[in-house]
Amino acid sequence: MSQSFEEISAQLKKRHRRSARMKWMTMGALILSAAFLVVFISDMVVRGWPAFQQAQIQVEVSYDEQSQKLPLAAVDEDVRPLISRGFFRPLPRKMEDNPALMGTTQTQWVIADSRVDQYLKGNEDRLRPADKETLENLVEEGRADLKFNTTFFTTGDSKMPEMAGIASAAIGTVMTMLVTMAVCFPIGVMTAVYLEEFAPDNKLTQIIEININNLAAVPSILFGLLGLAIYISFFGVPRSSPLVGGLTLALMTLPVIIISTRAALRSVPDSIRHAAFGVGCSRWQVVRDHVLPVSLPGILTGSIIGLAQAMGETAPLIIVGMVAFIPDASFSITGASTVMPAQIFTWASEPNSAFAEKTAGGILVLLAVLIFLNALAVWLRNKFERRW
Amino acid sequence: MNDTTLQNFQTQQDSSTASEEAVRHYSDAPTPDKGQPVTRNESIEENLSVRVRDLSLWYGEHQALNDISIDIFANTVTALIGPSGCGKSTFLRCLNRMNDLISSVRIKGLVEMDGHDVNARGMDEVALRRRVGMVFQKPNPFPKSIYENVAYAPRMHDMVSRKADQDELVERALRDAGLWSEVKDKLHEPGTSLSGGQQQRLCIARAIAVRPDIILMDEPTSALDPISTATIEDLMDKLKKDFTIVTVTHNMQQAARVADYTAFFHLGDMIEYNATKQMFANPHTKKAEDYITGRYG
Numbered sequence: 161m162s163q164s165f166e167e168i169s170a171q172l173k174k175r176h177r178r179s180a181r182m183k184w185m186t187m188g189a190l191i192l193s194a195a196f197l198v199v200f201i202s203d204m205v206v207r208g209w210p211a212f213q214q215a216q217i218q219v220e221v222s223y224d225e226q227s228q229k230l231p232l233a234a235v236d237e238d239v240r241p242l243i244s245r246g247f248f249r250p251l252p253r254k255m256e257d258n259p260a261l262m263g264t265t266q267t268q269w270v271i272a273d274s275r276v277d278q279y280l281k282g283n284e285d286r287l288r289p290a291d292k293e294t295l296e297n298l299v300e301e302g303r304a305d306l307k308f309n310t311t312f313f314t315t316g317d318s319k320m321p322e323m324a325g326i327a328s329a330a331i332g333t334v335m336t337m338l339v340t341m342a343v344c345f346p347i348g349v350m351t352a353v354y355l356e357e358f359a360p361d362n363k364l365t366q367i368i369e370i371n372i373n374n375l376a377a378v379p380s381i382l383f384g385l386l387g388l389a390i391y392i393s394f395f396g397v398p399r400s401s402p403l404v405g406g407l408t409l410a411l412m413t414l415p416v417i418i419i420s421t422r423a424a425l426r427s428v429p430d431s432i433r434h435a436a437f438g439v440g441c442s443r444w445q446v447v448r449d450h451v452l453p454v455s456l457p458g459i460l461t462g463s464i465i466g467l468a469q470a471m472g473e474t475a476p477l478i479i480v481g482m483v484a485f486i487p488d489a490s491f492s493i494t495g496a497s498t499v500m501p502a503q504i505f506t507w508a509s510e511p512n513s514a515f516a517e518k519t520a521g522g523i524l525v526l527l528a529v530l531i532f533l534n535a536l537a538v539w540l541r542n543k544f545e546r547r548w
Numbered sequence: 549m550n551d552t553t554l555q556n557f558q559t560q561q562d563s564s565t566a567s568e569e570a571v572r573h574y575s576d577a578p579t580p581d582k583g584q585p586v587t588r589n590e591s592i593e594e595n596l597s598v599r600v601r602d603l604s605l606w607y608g609e610h611q612a613l614n615d616i617s618i619d620i621f622a623n624t625v626t627a628l629i630g631p632s633g634c635g636k637s638t639f640l641r642c643l644n645r646m647n648d649l650i651s652s653v654r655i656k657g658l659v660e661m662d663g664h665d666v667n668a669r670g671m672d673e674v675a676l677r678r679r680v681g682m683v684f685q686k687p688n689p690f691p692k693s694i695y696e697n698v699a700y701a702p703r704m705h706d707m708v709s710r711k712a713d714q715d716e717l718v719e720r721a722l723r724d725a726g727l728w729s730e731v732k733d734k735l736h737e738p739g740t741s742l743s744g745g746q747q748q749r750l751c752i753a754r755a756i757a758v759r760p761d762i763i764l765m766d767e768p769t770s771a772l773d774p775i776s777t778a779t780i781e782d783l784m785d786k787l788k789k790d791f792t793i794v795t796v797t798h799n800m801q802q803a804a805r806v807a808d809y810t811a812f813f814h815l816g817d818m819i820e821y822n823a824t825k826q827m828f829a830n831p832h833t834k835k836a837e838d839y840i841t842g843r844y845g
Binding site for chain 1 (some may be wrong): 644646649651669674675677678681682684686689690692700705751755758
């Protein structure tokens with residue numbers, strides 16, 4: 161006689177309890193990591209959001225002989241300390257470039273000093289009592305307010321927080337990534353195609369494969385040292401340039417691209433290769449017409465992930481001189497330049513709260529770019545996906 | 549020997565006397581150390597498609613084919629039968645050098661087509677595969693449209709230059725494969741959207757589109773349902789007018805139905821090669837008889 165349902169159910173209770181427990185534990189792990197992510201991102205948004213706003217003051221700016229010689233004279237004495245030095249400095253140049261301005265007085269919104277900015281945002285109060293009184297009056301009259309910070313998106317680094325922006329770092333990142341991609345995408349994909357489709361499976365290719373896998377796990381700062389030794393010291397590539405930074409990051413990204421491309425090629429079923437060989441394709445025709453089209457989404461996804469990783473990299477760039485004070489954007493690949501994570505790193509080491517805000521703002525911009533790139537990867541994968 | 553069967557067979561086959569003599573030679577002496585080279589005979593030479601002599605093949609240290617000698621005749625269907633692992637698929641892949649894709653393979657012996665040794669240094673395997681098409685066990689259309697599946701190879705081999713020629717060639721290949729009426733309205737849908745049997749006929753159309761001399765079929769119906777299988781078998785019968793077909797099959801009834809000649813492989817040896825009727829009615833060897841009567845396999 162076999163066991164009754166009651167007996168079996170009694171034994172099963174314990175097993176079902178264990179299943180339920182495991183379900184809650186695994187779900188808990190998911191919730192925990194999701195919570196970390198939410199806390200991190202909301203903290204960054206809360207801290208970084210103010211960076212997208214900037215205090216501005218409406219003043220009468222008189223363009224005349226005197227203010228050409230002494231820019232500070234362009235505005236009233238009492239509001240002068242409230243206005244950014246970054247506004248005064250280029251005034252003479254502005255008048256030279258635009259003679260029509262001469263002799264006129266214009267009412268303009270101008271960028272306020274960072275102390276005003278921080279005061280209005282309620283962060284820290286470093287204003288003198290007299291200036292504070294003037295500011296309160298201006299606020300009441302509606303002539304001082306927080307406005308959208310276009311400066312942050314149009315300028316480079318500055319020692320004046322109100323004039324500092326992410327633009328030149330963003331341009332540097334674009335130039336560096338162009339160099340990285342131009343170098344490591346073709347080399348990486350072709351290496352993978354050789355290893356996967358052409359090379360015989362022998363000891364040598366196995367050793368190469370193991371070494372490529374190891375290379376992907378090498379600490380990134382070592383690639384910086386390699387870049388310094390080879391590109392700067394040996395080949396004489398200009399330091400701090402997107403060229404040297406891009407080449408260094410290419411070294412780092414190459415293994416990632418090779419590994420992901422090989423995985424993509426390997427996932428193409430052999431039946432497709434056999435079919436192509438069977439109709440008389442040469443090896444290259446098999447790869448070009450049949451294997452690559454099918455594996456393209458995987459290759460692109462892997463490359464974009466590699467690119468995103470390189471984009472967030474700072475350590476190797478310290479060694480090749482790209483983490484530096486670079487105020488001007490340069491569209492050349494040999495000019496001195498910096499990249500977004502390096503810019504964030506530079507701001508993070510500044511003590512005052514105005515820069516802390518920039519740091520978080522910069523991180524938000526970088527995150528936005530990375531999320532965009534990942535979305536692009538997903539989109540490309542879906543676009544080129546083929547069924548077989 | 550069953551005389552009635554043999555007579556029936558002889559009336560059906562036009563060059564039966566000559567070819568049967570050659571064939572019987574192998575049934576008597578399947579291994580070359582026992583046998584003599586085939587007698588040169590004009591009528592045989594004319595109808596000869598592939599001549600294989602003393603073909604041995606090793607995967608690394610393991611010998612998979614032992615001194616196979618066989619003549620394959622033009623415009624016939626030759627079936628290779630035998631239990632799993634007997635080397636029949638391996639042998640088939642020697643005919644278009646698909647074994648080249650496996651790096652550990654070593655081949656010795658002669659495979660002669662049109663007066664050329666296909667394994668010779670000067671023979672280009674791409675040129676060989678242009679003349680020896682292949683259909684695989686699992687239907688494997690390219691992940692492209694039905695039209696592209698057929699048009700790809702002729703275009704690659706520069707057989708067509710004008711779009712109109714290409715359209716015509718695609719239609720002809722699909723008609724020959726008996727698929728045209730089913731797909732003519734959806735030529736630009738993916739090949740993989742077809743049913744399994746249709747996919748396999750698409751693969752046949754793809755193979756015949758380049759007008760090869762020989763079509764190799766590696767268990768072409770083993771992944772298909774009985775109705776699709778019957779369709780493909782009918783197709784093989786029609787195609788042998790234009791092509792020489794060598795097929796591997798697990799299914800002995802299929803060999804009996806479609807093949808003019810049957811070769812029985814066992815553990816890397818070719819045990820018996822004979823006209824199908826004779827092979828099934830009156831096998832010369834004990835092993836073949838045991839296999840055919842279902843004592844093992």
